[in-house]
Amino acid sequence: MGSSIYRCLIYRPPIYKIPVRVTEQTYFVLASLIDGPLHGYAIVSEATELSGGRVRLSAGTLYGALDRLRRDGLVEEAGEEKVAGRRRRYYRLTEEGADALTAEAARMRAAARAVEGRRIARRPRPA
Amino acid sequence: MREWLLRLCLHAYPRARRARDGEVLCDLAGELSAGRGVAREALGLLRGGLAARAGELAGRTRAPWGEALRRLALPLAALGAAIWLPGAARLGTLDLGLLWTALVAGSVLALAGAAARWRPAALAGSLLVLAALLLDGLRTGIGDTPRTTVLDATLGGLAVDLYAAWLPAAVVLVAAALALPGSRELRPREVGVRVTLGALPVLAMLSLGTSALVLALAVIPPLVATFPARREPALTLAAALALAAWAPEAVWLGTGFLPVAEPEPALALALWGAGALVAGVAIRHLVRASSLR
Numbered sequence: 136m137g138s139s140i141y142r143c144l145i146y147r148p149p150i151y152k153i154p155v156r157v158t159e160q161t162y163f164v165l166a167s168l169i170d171g172p173l174h175g176y177a178i179v180s181e182a183t184e185l186s187g188g189r190v191r192l193s194a195g196t197l198y199g200a201l202d203r204l205r206r207d208g209l210v211e212e213a214g215e216e217k218v219a220g221r222r223r224r225y226y227r228l229t230e231e232g233a234d235a236l237t238a239e240a241a242r243m244r245a246a247a248r249a250v251e252g253r254r255i256a257r258r259p260r261p262a
Numbered sequence: 263m264r265e266w267l268l269r270l271c272l273h274a275y276p277r278a279r280r281a282r283d284g285e286v287l288c289d290l291a292g293e294l295s296a297g298r299g300v301a302r303e304a305l306g307l308l309r310g311g312l313a314a315r316a317g318e319l320a321g322r323t324r325a326p327w328g329e330a331l332r333r334l335a336l337p338l339a340a341l342g343a344a345i346w347l348p349g350a351a352r353l354g355t356l357d358l359g360l361l362w363t364a365l366v367a368g369s370v371l372a373l374a375g376a377a378a379r380w381r382p383a384a385l386a387g388s389l390l391v392l393a394a395l396l397l398d399g400l401r402t403g404i405g406d407t408p409r410t411t412v413l414d415a416t417l418g419g420l421a422v423d424l425y426a427a428w429l430p431a432a433v434v435l436v437a438a439a440l441a442l443p444g445s446r447e448l449r450p451r452e453v454g455v456r457v458t459l460g461a462l463p464v465l466a467m468l469s470l471g472t473s474a475l476v477l478a479l480a481v482i483p484p485l486v487a488t489f490p491a492r493r494e495p496a497l498t499l500a501a502a503l504a505l506a507a508w509a510p511e512a513v514w515l516g517t518g519f520l521p522v523a524e525p526e527p528a529l530a531l532a533l534w535g536a537g538a539l540v541a542g543v544a545i546r547h548l549v550r551a552s553s554l555r
Contacts, residue, residue, distance in 0.1 A: 175290040191298075193306025194291035198283065199313060221289040 157239045161200050163190045165209065165228065165236040172213040174223035175201075201226060209235055264300045268292055271304045274311025276318055330499035331434075331441035335384060336460050337485045338435045338507060339376035342391060343369040344463035344480060345428065351468060364394035372435060373464075377456040380446050384439035392432040395425050426530070427514045430538065431507035438503075459483050502545040509544070510537030 157165070160182075167173060167181035178201075179192045192200070204210040209232035213225040228236070268291045272284055287307070295303040346365040368390030375384025448456070466480035513536050 175286070176293050179290075179294060193303050193310075194287055194294055195303070195306030195308070195310025197290070198287050199310045202314070215286070221293060222286050223289070224283075224286045 157235060159186070160190055160192065160196065161204060162236070162239055164192070164197070164200050164204065165232055165239075168210065168226060168228045168232070169236070172225040172227035174216075174225050176223070178226065204232065208232070264295060265292060267300055267304050268295070268307060271307035272311070274308045275314050276311075279314055326496045326499060328441045329496040330503055331438040332379070333496060333500045334434070334503050334507075335376040335379070335438035335442055336373075336456060337481060337504070338431060338438055339369070339373040339384065339388070340460040340463050341481050342428065342431065342435060343373045343460070344467045345424065346391075347464050348467040361394050361398050364390050368394065372439065373460050374457065375439065375442070377460045378446060378453045379442050379448055379456075381439060381442040381444050384442050385436070388432065388435040388439045392429075392436055395429055395432055398425055399429070426534070427511045430510045430534075430541075434503060434507040498548050502541075502548040505544045505548075506538075506541035509541035510534050513537035513540060 163182040163186045164178060166185050167178045173181060175194065175197055179194075179197055182190050182192055201210060205212070205226075208229055210226045211229050213227040215222060215224045217223070265288075268288050272280060272288055275284070275287075291303040291307055346362075346369045350362050350366045368387045371387025372384050372391060373387070375382070375387055462483050463480035470480075510533075513533050514530070
């Protein structure tokens with residue numbers, strides 16, 4: 136009895152929802168899925184294009200990011216197909232994923248507003 | 263060749279992930295490597311696989327590592343003190359030198375801290391022991407100067423570098439000390455009982471003789487006292503950690519059965535690595551066997 140109480144105290148998974156940390160990489164992965172489901176190669180290409188070439192994901196990095204997003208419920212798998220001998224798995228945004236993406240975009244907009252339109256005082260260069 | 267390299271790097275991922283996603287991942291890496299070079303994709307797979315393994319170990323086991331380390335602190339500190347204090351007693355107080363003074367002071371402090379479940383003392387003591395062993399290892403090399411200390415009577419002059427052999431245990435003891443509470447929680451009577459139990463191995467070694475058998479028997483009371491009899495996940499983990507601390511020493515002692523009187527550094531390090539490997543495999547199986555997932 137005591138042992139099971141002890142184990143419950145230690146092992147019960149948290150019931151609260153941990154806010155998802157959206158990095159630049161995951162932001163552009165989510166953003167690439169706005170128009171509908173995409174497979175891995177298309178996500179990498181789209182993320183590179185949307186970020187202006189800054190985010191260039193490798194297969195391992197993309198898989199890690201998609202795995203985290205899937206665990207957090209932000210994306211889900213949307214089937215597989217075989218094209219020219221290559222297996223491709225499709226992913227799409229979930230409702231939570233769309234909400235997280237919208238919230239992150241709003242946060243970045245607000246952060247940009249704090250700077251845009253203001254003159255930044257610069258330290259005078261030494262003569 | 264490219265396909266072969268990517269498939270090789272894919273092995274960095276845990277087996278279950280490979281079975282589920284391996285083909286898709288490998289095909290994607292192959293497609294991307296056509297435009298960017300295979301090295302980048304291979305490294306990406308390696309990094310991603312290792313991260314996935316680390317994540318599985320840390321996050322998904324949800325194992326009570328802290329509690330296991332807390333439980334291990336007293337038996338490990340007692341065992342350390344039982345090795346170094348009788349060794350110093352044999353040398354005599356005048357010939358101790360800096361290394362042995364640090365080992366004795368650190369062992370006593372670590373034992374007192376572990377018995378009182380008080381981090382500052384245990385941490386200071388265990389760090390002192392670890393620093394002394396590391397500095398001595400750097401100064402004289404590992405394994406090339408076999409220094410039998412207290413176990414030679416039983417082991418028949420067997421060349422065992424006990425300083426180096428104790429290093430893994432010293433590292434685990436530092437981790438165990440870090441896991442202890444920062445403030446004193448135990449009542450004086452509890453501390454007294456735990457100090458007595460922790461000192462038993464030292465007293466046994468001093469009075470009954472410095473042998474591996476006495477050491478093994480004498481360390482049982484603190485083990486029994488700190489590990490409750492009922493089955494708990496923390497018990498399994500603590501046993502696994504104890505194995506991690508002692509397996510390298512056990513394999514090292516096994517050099518006695520090899521036809522080498524004084525292990526060369528490379529052989530000594532290989533044996534040490536073998537011990538660590540044994541411990542790693544054992545931890546994996548013990549964690550799997552317990553209900554930690």
